[in-house]
Amino acid sequence: MARRKPKGTRQSAVAKQKFSSAERSSLYASREAAKVLRTVLRGDADRRAATSIKSLVFSHSVRNKRATFALVCQTLKHLDVIKQVLEIADVLNSKWKRQEPLVYIICYDILFGKDPLLIGDAEKFLMRRKDAFVSSLATLLVRKKVETVDELLGLSQPNVPLKPRYVRVNTLKMDVDSAVQELGKLYKVQKDETVPDLLVMPPGSDLHAHHLVKNGRIFLQGKGSAMVAAALQPEPSWEVIDACSAPGNKTINLAALMKGQGKIIACELNEERVKRLEQTIKLSGATNIEVVHGDFLGLNPEDPSFAKVRAILLDPSCSGSGTISDRLDHLLPSHSAVYDSIRLHKLAVFQKKALAHALSFPQVERVVYSTCSIHQIENEDVVSSVLPLASSLGFELATPFPQWQRRGLPVCEGSEHLLRMDPEEDKEGFFIALFTKTNKLDDLESSEVSERECRRRRKQCHPFLWPKVFFRAWNGQMR
Numbered sequence: 001m002a003r004r005k006p007k008g009t010r011q012s013a014v015a016k017q018k019f020s021s022a023e024r025s026s027l028y029a030s031r032e033a034a035k036v037l038r039t040v041l042r043g044d045a046d047r048r049a050a051t052s053i054k055s056l057v058f059s060h061s062v063r064n065k066r067a068t069f070a071l072v073c074q075t076l077k078h079l080d081v082i083k084q085v086l087e088i089a090d091v092l093n094s095k096w097k098r099q100e101p102l103v104y105i106i107c108y109d110i111l112f113g114k115d116p117l118l119i120g121d122a123e124k125f126l127m128r129r130k131d132a133f134v135s136s137l138a139t140l141l142v143r144k145k146v147e148t149v150d151e152l153l154g155l156s157q158p159n160v161p162l163k164p165r166y167v168r169v170n171t172l173k174m175d176v177d178s179a180v181q182e183l184g185k186l187y188k189v190q191k192d193e194t195v196p197d198l199l200v201m202p203p204g205s206d207l208h209a210h211h212l213v214k215n216g217r218i219f220l221q222g223k224g225s226a227m228v229a230a231a232l233q234p235e236p237s238w239e240v241i242d243a244c245s246a247p248g249n250k251t252i253n254l255a256a257l258m259k260g261q262g263k264i265i266a267c268e269l270n271e272e273r274v275k276r277l278e279q280t281i282k283l284s285g286a287t288n289i290e291v292v293h294g295d296f297l298g299l300n301p302e303d304p305s306f307a308k309v310r311a312i313l314l315d316p317s318c319s320g321s322g323t324i325s326d327r328l329d330h331l332l333p334s335h336s337a338v339y340d341s342i343r344l345h346k347l348a349v350f351q352k353k354a355l356a357h358a359l360s361f362p363q364v365e366r367v368v369y370s371t372c373s374i375h376q377i378e379n380e381d382v383v384s385s386v387l388p389l390a391s392s393l394g395f396e397l398a399t400p401f402p403q404w405q406r407r408g409l410p411v412c413e414g415s416e417h418l419l420r421m422d423p424e425e426d427k428e429g430f431f432i433a434l435f436t437k438t439n440k441l442d443d444l445e446s447s448e449v450s451e452r453e454c455r456r457r458r459k460q461c462h463p464f465l466w467p468k469v470f471f472r473a474w475n476g477q478m479r
């Protein structure tokens with residue numbers, strides 16, 4: 001007796017046969033783009049856009065990364081217009097309203113890209129309504145009193161400056177001149193004038209799939225980010241804490257500066273991000289990094305396992321307002337409301353606690369604090385809040401990269417030591433503060449301020465620290 005094929009099998013097999021590879025890849029691209037767009041829009045609506053559009057697209061599950069990225073970005077750029085066109089046309093039934101991200105993607109193609117191939121139900125449904133969309137767009141232009149779509153977009157899109165592509169050579173695996181030679185086969189390459197091991201290439205240089213990136217010989221890292229570990233200047237033999245470390249760009253930067261010697265304790269709270277941190281470390285080839293999955297505020301400065309820590313890099317969670325053009329957050333519907341003051345205030349509370357905590361490790365003599373934020377509340381105000389504690393513990397503000405022109409906003413004592421990058425001038429917003437201790441470990445015995453006195457001052461200045469700090473069996477969590 002002949003066995004009946006399950007319903008639908010024959011049809012889908014036929015459908016498979018009918019699609020050319022171009023059609024299949026177009027179908028995948030729109031579905032993958034819709035999936036990314038759904039995640040981005042949901043995160044944006046919940047104000048928790050923790051993962052950038054780039055990271056979503058360049059995740060493993062997306063096959064056609066370039067096409068998907070372009071489609072998501074273009075759709076987001078035109079989203080406001082697409083929504084208004086859909087509203088005027090009023091042709092969506094409830095079925096398609098539930099699939100809005102896919103509808104947005106296909107409408108972008110219909111209105112501003114190439115007509116989509118008639119391969120999926122959504123494409124067929126929407127292409128049948130193309131005339132309605134085109135006339136709704138014309139109505140919108142009239143209503144807004146503009147002649148072109150570009151003018152319409154100009155009304156809502158800020159100008160985003162073109163930024164060079166920076167790559168940091170991982171000197172654990174490759175020397176800078178060899179990297180210049182290899183990358184120079186594809187693009188014009190220059191050595192950065194401020195940060196050693198950093199190379200500058202033209203905006204848009206696409207190196208995501210380059211073999212030097214894939215095998216960890218170079219890392220795509222912005223200039224501001226690469227300045228942080230360089231500002232800390234750890235010596236190879238030191239023990240250093242990277243307090244908030246995932247995905248680990250600065251951790252492995254430290255490892256390279258320390259020539260793979262000494263020890264780096266990389267602390268990270270978020271479990272998912274710990275995995276990314278571990279992948280970054282593995283790719284870099286560094287073997288002197290110990291990952292601690294936990295809260296930096298929970299590390300007990302008096303724990304003997306931190307007794308030899310001489311430097312701390314603190315790059316805590318921040319608003320990311322200096323890198324919105326990288327993250328493409330300016331394309332998101334909530335862009336103007338992202339940095340609302342409640343969120344900034346919460347971030348600043350944590351940043352202050354974390355910086356005070358970093359300063360309280362007894363043998364630490366250098367602490368670098370950084371954010372990719374342009375907001376005073378996350379930058380100068382944080383530094384200013386810890387200045388009394390810092391000076392009572394023997395720290396003072398030092399000047400990272402003295403030749404750098406742009407310094408802190410003149411709103412606090414010592415602002416001339418702080419380093420700022422400007423989104424217009426430097427194509428990204430970044431902030432760095434460096435604290436150095438004058439009475440270092442080597443001169444401790446001759447120091448006028450005894451350790452007991454330091455401990456008393458730490459308690460006196462920041463009593464909030466101590467009830468919260470609890471000893472945790474970190475050994476169990478060290479990997």
Ligand SMILES: C[S@@+](CC[C@H](N)C(=O)[O-])C[C@H]1O[C@@H](n2cnc3c(N)ncnc32)[C@H](O)[C@@H]1O
Binds near residue numbers: 251316
């Ligand atoms: C700005 S990112 C760090 C980026 C990293 N320095 C780099 O260059 O790749 C801040 C990180 O701090 C982590 N974090 C936030 N609060 C923390 C805490 N209390 N203890 C440890 N890590 C924390 C976040 O999960 C996030 O991964």
